[in-house]
Amino acid sequence: METLTSNQAKTQFGDLLLKVQRAPVEISRNGKAVAVMLSIEDYAALETLKLQQLQDKIQHALNDINDGKIHDGEALLQSLLDDNNT
Secondary structure (H helix, E strand, O other): OEEEEHHHHHHOHHHHHHHOOOOOEEEEEOOEEEEEEOOHHHHHHHHHHHHHHHHHHHHHHHHHHHOOOOOOHHHHHHHHHHHHOO
16 A cells, blocks of 8 residues: 655645555555545445444344344444444
């Protein structure tokens, strides 16, 4: 993944917009990665993937309930939160 400093991103914004159409670009400040800029298509695909993953987890939980397997609600919620933070 290409990396630009925040100053480069600011001064070369038009070029940055073209670059993110091909691949995500990391933005760094003071040598530390602080953001990733990506195309709207990549963002939409990422959001769709996240939604599908959440729906799969919910369906799995519903299947377990239907099969008589009961989950501790707090543990399930923590598992979802942990997965969402990765």
